[in-house]
Amino acid sequence: MYTVGQEEIDALSRVVRTGALFRYGVGKECDTFEARYAKYLGIKHFALAASGSNALVAAMIGLGLGPGDEVLIPAHTYMATATSVLAVGAIPVIVDIDESLTIDPKAVEAAIRPHTKAVVPVHMWGAACDMAAIMDIAKRHNLLVIEDACQGVGGGYEGKKFGTIGHAGCFSFNYFKNMTCGEGGGVSVNDDTVAERARCAIDPCHFYWHGRNEAEKPFAGNGARPSELMGAMLNVQLDRIDGMIAAMRAEKRAILAGTASLDNLGLRATPMNSANYDCSTQVMFTLPSADAASRFVEIFPSVIAGKTGRHNYTEWDQVLMGAGAAHPLMNPYLMPANAECRRTYSKDMCQRSLDILNRTVMVPMSPHHSPADIDDIIHNIGAAARVAFAGLSREDAALRNLKPVDAQKFDMPAGA
Numbered sequence: 534m535y536t537v538g539q540e541e542i543d544a545l546s547r548v549v550r551t552g553a554l555f556r557y558g559v560g561k562e563c564d565t566f567e568a569r570y571a572k573y574l575g576i577k578h579f580a581l582a583a584s585g586s587n588a589l590v591a592a593m594i595g596l597g598l599g600p601g602d603e604v605l606i607p608a609h610t611y612m613a614t615a616t617s618v619l620a621v622g623a624i625p626v627i628v629d630i631d632e633s634l635t636i637d638p639k640a641v642e643a644a645i646r647p648h649t650k651a652v653v654p655v656h657m658w659g660a661a662c663d664m665a666a667i668m669d670i671a672k673r674h675n676l677l678v679i680e681d682a683c684q685g686v687g688g689g690y691e692g693k694k695f696g697t698i699g700h701a702g703c704f705s706f707n708y709f710k711n712m713t714c715g716e717g718g719g720v721s722v723n724d725d726t727v728a729e730r731a732r733c734a735i736d737p738c739h740f741y742w743h744g745r746n747e748a749e750k751p752f753a754g755n756g757a758r759p760s761e762l763m764g765a766m767l768n769v770q771l772d773r774i775d776g777m778i779a780a781m782r783a784e785k786r787a788i789l790a791g792t793a794s795l796d797n798l799g800l801r802a803t804p805m806n807s808a809n810y811d812c813s814t815q816v817m818f819t820l821p822s823a824d825a826a827s828r829f830v831e832i833f834p835s836v837i838a839g840k841t842g843r844h845n846y847t848e849w850d851q852v853l854m855g856a857g858a859a860h861p862l863m864n865p866y867l868m869p870a871n872a873e874c875r876r877t878y879s880k881d882m883c884q885r886s887l888d889i890l891n892r893t894v895m896v897p898m899s900p901h902h903s904p905a906d907i908d909d910i911i912h913n914i915g916a917a918a919r920v921a922f923a924g925l926s927r928e929d930a931a932l933r934n935l936k937p938v939d940a941q942k943f944d945m946p947a948g949a
């Protein structure tokens with residue numbers, strides 16, 4: 534969340550005053566947002582849902598994934614990427630990330646087995662996955678690609694918006710995301726049938742309101758319908774997103790330029806798959822060791838990617854424990870159809886990812902940073918690098934106006 538203000542209050546009170554809180558037949562906000570966001574993305578369909586988790590499940594149901602299917606997911610993402618695979622009865626197979634902090638295409642290709650049906654590239658921290666390589670692998674191995682763009686609202690890959698490159702895309706509009714209505718999400722897709730199935734997964738009764746689609750029979754599912762309050766808020770947020778992303782891209786460029794010379798101290802900019810198009814919600818640096826990263830963040834308020842407490846596969850308790858559902862007969866790990874899928878995990882299975890994560894440092898960008906703030910950040914990164922790696926004393930470093938890390942940006946409790 535970057536800005537929530539009078540425009541949102543006005544939009545919400547307009548909806549409350551009219552009493553038009555339900556999306557079908559009563560209000561227009563969700564319909565309007567879906568049409569506007571689809572146009573913004575450059576995709577045929579966008580279906581709003583109650584959350585990004587619901588959106589992932591709806592996209593996977595839409596694409597027909599289920600028991601007997603393995604889905605490749607990265608070792609670093611929010612656990613919903615994994616649990617959504619389990620929610621459709623399939624098995625998540627965890628593969629390494631590379632230094633970009635996104636799924637490593639080489640690891641994807643190496644992990645493909647006869648039951649592998651799909652891959653979920655996650656545009657983690659708003660940074661782009663290597664979509665050219667992933668789409669190439671998917672084409673050669675007949676895999677479905679579901680882009681988890683929950684952290685990638687407003688960003689893209691080489692001129693295309695996230696969520697429009699694979700077979701489906703998923704977004705989150707929860708409190709922590711670039712565009713927010715408190716909680717929310719949605720599915721982007723070009724294919725009419727997949728869209729219809731995703732809408733049925735989001736609201737199994739949607740045909741009451743939309744009319745029956747004789748080509749696609751409805752099926753049972755759990756409800757995740759959005760409210761008009763969400764739609765109203767998102768319509769306001771959509772007006773702001775491009776300006777905010779542009780400001781963060783400019784800040785990232787300035788910081789990368791201002792810190793480039795620190796490379797020789799060991800502070801190396803993290804490789805990016807689409808530097809000019811991603812969300813630029815953070816500048817990342819890949820340090821030589823975990824120890825170097827710890828020393829740096831002690832001085833400069835920033836976050837070690839591996840230490841957020843919830844985004845590494847080692848922290849996904851239900852997945853590691855094989856607790857794939859509440860009822861044992863619905864637990865994909867115990868389903869006969871999944872007997873030939875890889876169903877075991879260990880905490881050290883993606884050691885390379887953990888090593889990268891523990892030496893990658895994230896510096897948060899903000900559309901609210903002034904030129905003076907950006908100047909201070911550049912100065913302080915340099916000073917912190919000299920203190921951490923070149924023996925400069927803290928007093929001589931003359932750190933300026935150090936502000937606490939924006940913990941909200943990393944889904945971390947304040948003060949973490």
Ligand SMILES: Cc1ncc(COP(=O)(O)O)c(C=O)c1O
Pocket residue numbers: 584585586587610611613614655657681683684704705706707716717718944
């Ligand atoms: C990468 C990723 N995937 C999925 C989700 C799930 O989204 P939601 O919290 O809206 O259910 C999130 C949310 O934090 C996320 O960051």
